[in-house]
Every structure is written in C-alpha cells, then in structure tokens.
Amino acid sequence: MKQTPLLDLKAQYAGIKEDVEKAVLNVLESGRYILGPEVKALEEEVATFSDARYGIGVGNGTDALVLTLDAAGVGPGDEVITSPFTFFATAESVSRLGAKPVFVDIDPKTFNLDVSQIKDKINERTKAIIPVHIFGQPADMDEVMALAQEHSLFVLEDAAQAIGAEYKGRKVGSLGHAATFSFFPTKNLGGYGDGGMIVTDDPELDSKLRSLRVHGRSPKSKYYNSLIGYNSRLDEMQAAILRVKLKHLQSWNEARRKHARLYDELLKDTPVVTPFAAEDRKHIYHLYIIQAENKEGLMEHLKNNGVATNAYYPVPLHLQEVYRDLGYQEGDLPVAEAASKRTMALPLYPELSEEMIRHIANLVKVFYQ
Structure with missing residues (x-):
C-alpha cells in the first residue's frame, strides 16, 4: 500500500537539491557561521517579501515572539490578549515574560480571533494583542488595529503559519506593529532545523531586537551590554537554505x-x-x-x-x-x-x-x- 504523508519534505528537497547543496557548501567554505552575509541577505529579502522595513533573524519562532514582546515592554503584571486555538508557543511566550495570557474565543469560520469579543477583555493591565493568522489565513486586522489604536496597545502578528498570506491586498507582516515567522521544517518556508524571524517598520524596535538577540549587546562592542538579553541567532547555514527556498x-x-x-x-x-x-x-x-x-x-x-x-x-x-x-x-x-x-x-x-x-x-x- 502506498503511504501518503501529511507533508513530504523529501519530495520538496528533491526539487531543489542542487541549489541547496551549493548554498550549504558556500557557507562551509566561507568560515562565517553566525550572523554573516547570508543572514543579512535573508533578513532583507524576507522584509521586502513582507512589505516591511526590517527583518531580524532569531533562533526560532518562539524566540521571535518572546524577544518582540520583551522589546515592546511586556513584563510581569501585564496582560496580553490572544487566541486559545493555536500552538502553545503563542501563549507560552507571554508567560515566559511573567505576563498573563488572556484568551478570547475564535470565529467559527476562520478559527482566528473573534474580534467582537476583544474589547471586553481590555483593561488597564492590557499591554498587547497577538492575533494568530491560523493555518495560513490572516486575522481581521483592521478591527484589531482600530482597537489597539484606541487603547494604545502593541499588536504582534503571530504569522508562523502564514508567510505570503495577504489581507485586503496587504502582506502578512505589514499589518501590525511587528510580526513573527517560524522557519520550523514543516512551515511553508521551512529550514532544515530551527529558525525564526521578526519583521517591523519600527527602527527603535529593530535596534532593540538586534541587541536582545545577542545578550543585550551595545552597538559599541560585543563586551558592552546595555540590556539583559538572549542568545538567539539564526544560523548562517539555515539562512542560506531559506534563501534558496524563498525563491520558490x-x-x-x-x-x-x-x-x-x-x-x-x-x-x-x-x-x-x-x-x-x-x-x-x-x-x-x-x-x-x-x-x-x-x-x-x-x-x-x-x-x-x-x-x-x-x-x-x-x-x-x-x-x-x-x-x-x-x-x-x-x-x-x-x-x-x-x-x-x-x-x-x-x-x-x-x-x-x-x-x-x-x-x-x-x-x-x-x-x-
């Protein structure tokens, strides 16, 4: 009996094998394995693809969420409104910062946040909203952004499953204050290991995220630290592979x-x-x-x-x-x-x-x- 997998990554690899192997060998021969030219190029390409100004490569999609919420000032005592119908990482990232996830029910058709229920959950402790573009379909972002503007809330698009999706002709990644992508192998754009990225138009957020991903390093020197940060960097090897795949x-x-x-x-x-x-x-x-x-x-x-x-x-x-x-x-x-x-x-x-x-x-x- 012929087996049909849920996803066939071997079939995908067979179609791009030559280009992937060439890209990997180029990295191996370069001697640059962390935050090198491949990461920089991928950051620019994904940002452009998403109609955003900046891309910041990090270790995985979960780190992308955590670092972005941290950079936005989410911390203990804060509340973040999000969906109960998504992968655990969405809420986990809120909890990891000492904040409290507040769950809102979903739309029965799209499975995205039911925006009509968000307003009742907003209070003086609410700091952010994380709409999840679940299964590859964007959430109702006009309504989310209107509420965010009214209550001065940060909006982080969890676009882990939705790179390339569009909302009213606009790309996912350009709809909130920032967006996060996962490059887990099963994603539409997946690496051969872990990887993630944040995109934003905000130069201050971009600068803070670049510091946070390398231990809160100051722009002066790697031995000067201005923040308590993380060790979360997208590998040069994964970036090279993802650049090949992004073309497809x-x-x-x-x-x-x-x-x-x-x-x-x-x-x-x-x-x-x-x-x-x-x-x-x-x-x-x-x-x-x-x-x-x-x-x-x-x-x-x-x-x-x-x-x-x-x-x-x-x-x-x-x-x-x-x-x-x-x-x-x-x-x-x-x-x-x-x-x-x-x-x-x-x-x-x-x-x-x-x-x-x-x-x-x-x-x-x-x-x-």
Missing part, C-alpha cells in the same frame, strides 16, 4: 491553494466542512483543515488506507493543565472547544498529485457512506 515560496503557496480548491470541490457533497476562505484575503493553506463528525473514526480509516492525518489542536490553550491557575472552565470558550473536537488536517503540500487528492477525497466519501 510564491509558487509553492499557489500550488497549495490549487490543491485546496480541488479538495473543496471533491468534498463538497460529504458531511465534512471544508476550510472557509474569506474573499478579502489570500489563504496560503499551511494546513488543510476540515471539520468532521466522528473525527477519530475518519482518521483511523485514512490511516488504515495509508493516509496520514493529524488533529489541530486537540486541547485549546485555556484548558491546558499548565494554565489551570488562570481559572478557565470547560464551556468558557465554546467555539474553540468545539473546533478542538472536530478539526483535523488532510495531506497538503505542493508536490501532492491530483491523483492522490482524488484518492484521499474518495476515502473520505467511502467512510461516510
């Missing part, structure tokens, strides 16, 4: 969108709910997420037929054990809780064949028949 990102994202449209068409007469894509934004389908009755049964059926799936996210953040002391109860954020019970991902990656998509869709139909 637009076409890879378009392939994902094409595959998603085919899935949508093939699954429209089944009981599953296919992803909602708002007309005024460009969804880049980091994951193809369906809502399914008897999700566990469908996942087992597909597994038995050689098709990998995964559940995103089985426990919403407000119900995680580590956040028990925040006092949330089951039923407090019902839309996020329902999504956690019903959502799962089908295989989706640029190299996936039309034949395979039709096969997977047929297996779904067979299960419900």
Whole structure:
C-alpha cells in the first residue's frame, strides 16, 4: 500500500537539491557561521517579501515572539490578549515574560480571533494583542488595529503559519506593529532545523531586537551590554537554505491553494466542512483543515488506507493543565472547544498529485457512506 504523508519534505528537497547543496557548501567554505552575509541577505529579502522595513533573524519562532514582546515592554503584571486555538508557543511566550495570557474565543469560520469579543477583555493591565493568522489565513486586522489604536496597545502578528498570506491586498507582516515567522521544517518556508524571524517598520524596535538577540549587546562592542538579553541567532547555514527556498515560496503557496480548491470541490457533497476562505484575503493553506463528525473514526480509516492525518489542536490553550491557575472552565470558550473536537488536517503540500487528492477525497466519501 502506498503511504501518503501529511507533508513530504523529501519530495520538496528533491526539487531543489542542487541549489541547496551549493548554498550549504558556500557557507562551509566561507568560515562565517553566525550572523554573516547570508543572514543579512535573508533578513532583507524576507522584509521586502513582507512589505516591511526590517527583518531580524532569531533562533526560532518562539524566540521571535518572546524577544518582540520583551522589546515592546511586556513584563510581569501585564496582560496580553490572544487566541486559545493555536500552538502553545503563542501563549507560552507571554508567560515566559511573567505576563498573563488572556484568551478570547475564535470565529467559527476562520478559527482566528473573534474580534467582537476583544474589547471586553481590555483593561488597564492590557499591554498587547497577538492575533494568530491560523493555518495560513490572516486575522481581521483592521478591527484589531482600530482597537489597539484606541487603547494604545502593541499588536504582534503571530504569522508562523502564514508567510505570503495577504489581507485586503496587504502582506502578512505589514499589518501590525511587528510580526513573527517560524522557519520550523514543516512551515511553508521551512529550514532544515530551527529558525525564526521578526519583521517591523519600527527602527527603535529593530535596534532593540538586534541587541536582545545577542545578550543585550551595545552597538559599541560585543563586551558592552546595555540590556539583559538572549542568545538567539539564526544560523548562517539555515539562512542560506531559506534563501534558496524563498525563491520558490510564491509558487509553492499557489500550488497549495490549487490543491485546496480541488479538495473543496471533491468534498463538497460529504458531511465534512471544508476550510472557509474569506474573499478579502489570500489563504496560503499551511494546513488543510476540515471539520468532521466522528473525527477519530475518519482518521483511523485514512490511516488504515495509508493516509496520514493529524488533529489541530486537540486541547485549546485555556484548558491546558499548565494554565489551570488562570481559572478557565470547560464551556468558557465554546467555539474553540468545539473546533478542538472536530478539526483535523488532510495531506497538503505542493508536490501532492491530483491523483492522490482524488484518492484521499474518495476515502473520505467511502467512510461516510
């Protein structure tokens, strides 16, 4: 039986092998392995790609969140409003700084923050909002930015899953005060190891982040420190690999969108709910997420037929054990809780064949028949 993975990184590598190996060898021969010319070039290229002025490469997507919140002045006693339906790192970064994550329920169609519920959570301790562009679809940023302006709040786009997505014709990364990307291998733009980046238009934030990533170093010298910082730098090797991949990102994202449209068409007469894509934004389908009755049964059926799936996210953040002391109860954020019970991902990656998509869709139909 032929196996279909959720994501096939080997297939992607086969298509760019020669360019990647050349880029890696160039770094090895250069003798520059930390914060060298490849990192500088990638920072400029990702910033340009995102319609932002500055890019700051860091060790991973989680560090990108932590360093940016730190640079924005978030600390003990502060509150940061965000989504309960995302990867743990979003809220973890808030907690890591001694601040408190405040969860707002999600929109039942897009799974992004329900902006109508944000205002009621804002108080004198609120310092920032982190909208998550979940699964590759931008959040309702006009409403978020209007609230932020009204209450003088910092807005950090968690764009870990959404590099290349667009909101009303504007690129993700240019919508808030800053944005963070993850280059974890499974992302639409993924390295061969960890990596992350922050983009912003703010020169002061850019300067502070460049200091924070190298132990709070002063511009004077590596042995002068003006801040308590971190050791979080994007490797030169990863930057070189990501520069090769960035050239393909637009076409890879378009392939994902094409595959998603085919899935949508093939699954429209089944009981599953296919992803909602708002007309005024460009969804880049980091994951193809369906809502399914008897999700566990469908996942087992597909597994038995050689098709990998995964559940995103089985426990919403407000119900995680580590956040028990925040006092949330089951039923407090019902839309996020329902999504956690019903959502799962089908295989989706640029190299996936039309034949395979039709096969997977047929297996779904067979299960419900």
